[in-house]
Amino acid sequence: MGQQEKVATSLAGAVGEEISASLAPVDAELERRYLGDPGTRQPVHTVYVPGDVFDAGTIRSWGDQALAALDEHAPDAASFARVLGLTDDLAEPVYGRVRAKLEREPIEDLRVDFEDGYGNRTDAEEDEAAARAARLIAEAYEQGTAAPYMGIRMKCMEAPVRARGIRTLDVFLSGLMEAGGLPDGLVLTLPKVTYPEQVTAMVRLLEAFEKARGLTPGRIGFEIQIETSQSILAADGTAAVARMIQAAEGRATGLHYGTFDYSACLGVSAAHQASDHPAADHAKAVMQVAAAGTGVRVSDGSTNVLPVGPTAKVHDAWRLHYGLTRRALARAYYQGWDMHPGHIPTRYAAVFAFYREGFEQAAGRLARYVNRAGGDVMDEPATAKALSGYLLRGLDCGALDNGEVARLTGLTRTDLESFSAPRRGDLTASAQ
Numbered sequence: 490m491g492q493q494e495k496v497a498t499s500l501a502g503a504v505g506e507e508i509s510a511s512l513a514p515v516d517a518e519l520e521r522r523y524l525g526d527p528g529t530r531q532p533v534h535t536v537y538v539p540g541d542v543f544d545a546g547t548i549r550s551w552g553d554q555a556l557a558a559l560d561e562h563a564p565d566a567a568s569f570a571r572v573l574g575l576t577d578d579l580a581e582p583v584y585g586r587v588r589a590k591l592e593r594e595p596i597e598d599l600r601v602d603f604e605d606g607y608g609n610r611t612d613a614e615e616d617e618a619a620a621r622a623a624r625l626i627a628e629a630y631e632q633g634t635a636a637p638y639m640g641i642r643m644k645c646m647e648a649p650v651r652a653r654g655i656r657t658l659d660v661f662l663s664g665l666m667e668a669g670g671l672p673d674g675l676v677l678t679l680p681k682v683t684y685p686e687q688v689t690a691m692v693r694l695l696e697a698f699e700k701a702r703g704l705t706p707g708r709i710g711f712e713i714q715i716e717t718s719q720s721i722l723a724a725d726g727t728a729a730v731a732r733m734i735q736a737a738e739g740r741a742t743g744l745h746y747g748t749f750d751y752s753a754c755l756g757v758s759a760a761h762q763a764s765d766h767p768a769a770d771h772a773k774a775v776m777q778v779a780a781a782g783t784g785v786r787v788s789d790g791s792t793n794v795l796p797v798g799p800t801a802k803v804h805d806a807w808r809l810h811y812g813l814t815r816r817a818l819a820r821a822y823y824q825g826w827d828m829h830p831g832h833i834p835t836r837y838a839a840v841f842a843f844y845r846e847g848f849e850q851a852a853g854r855l856a857r858y859v860n861r862a863g864g865d866v867m868d869e870p871a872t873a874k875a876l877s878g879y880l881l882r883g884l885d886c887g888a889l890d891n892g893e894v895a896r897l898t899g900l901t902r903t904d905l906e907s908f909s910a911p912r913r914g915d916l917t918a919s920a921q
Contacts, residue, residue: 532598552595554830576723623664642677685736716747731779789827814839844883852897877908
């Protein structure tokens with residue numbers, strides 16, 4: 490073993506104790522603000538359906554329309570691969586999984602829209618639509634036909650529509666309670682947030698509802714929609730979105746980028762409003778940094794180029810949507826919006842290709858890290874966490890199977906989750 494080293498120190502034990510005492514407030518602040526990723530499933534997309542259009546058959550209808558689009562414009566793996574530029578080894582696995590997904594779970598996250606997609610109606614009409622949405626969503630969860638995540642987008646907290654938005658939320662949540670309670674997959678979206686005080690108002694509103702209904706404090710969370718320049722850079726030059734996360738008092742579950750409202754706010758002309766515009770990249774980068782480590786997820790926006798019309802036009806729209814989705818995934822925006830049933834095939838194609846083409850490398854790296862086997866890349870614990878998170882996301886959406894992941898890594902899902910567990914504590918049920 491060789492000669493035993495002599496260990497010498499110079500500092501008194503009190504020095505370390507004093508430093509620890511001085512940093513105790515910082516330790517507490519880190520514990521409070523930066524919980525880490527919640528470790529729950531994040532949907533790969535959100536679909537918005539106007540409140541007057543949503544019905545019991547919406548989810549199945551979107552899946553059937555997406556399958557019909559494939560049947561008409563890409564009836565087999567080879568033709569779909571040619572449109573999107575998929576390699577031969579990905580063509581069959583991706584196409585087969587896309588069709589299976591459209592049959593099994595065509596929508597992962599659905600928002601019944603009472604904002605832009607719904608417009609201004611009479612109070613009686615919106616009351617009726619909100620109550621109907623609550624009943625249909627409750628029935629869907631009871632019957633096992635719901636998307637994993639469902640909820641509403643209310644009107645914003647700006648003065649002209651504030652009272653209407655509050656009432657719609659009350660009608661909807663009350664309807665769910667009357668039907669048996671709030672589902673685990675409930676998600677609420679607060680749009681057009683400009684000031685942190687509007688987020689605080691939403692918190693107070695949810696606190697009042699929880700108290701009125703005897704719910705656990707903090708049970709209801711919500712997404713913050715980023716659609717204005719002021720939500721990124723406040724008048725005093727600070728990053729308002731970071732203050733919004735704190736104003737949510739632990740209830741914020743996501744930041745959703747609104748491509749077209751945000752672009753218009755900055756004066757971007759209609760022809761250039763897109764999720765890959767430099768203005769969009771800047772906004773999402775600020776959102777991403779503000780949310781990092783907080784447990785709040787970031788979602789990309791959408792494209793308004795619809796895959797409709799003759800096959801050539803559909804293929805062009807598919808290529809655009811596929812490319813934008815792949816671009817977002819590479820930038821760690823794992824969720825986006827889909828505005829039309831024809832977008833769903835390319836959403837899943839992009840997601841499945843992303844996880845399948847990197848699967849073997851990620852699995853191999855994680856296995857070597859676990860077994861301390863070395864290799865051509867020196868990975869650290871943070872990278873192991875990222876690798877396991879990558880594999881878990883692939884499993885959650887259906888791009889990967891438990892068996893093939895276990896075969897290449899030697900790890901179970903529980904093992905993977907142990908790597909990617911939240912760094913500090915667990916988020917409450919409001920993270921659902």
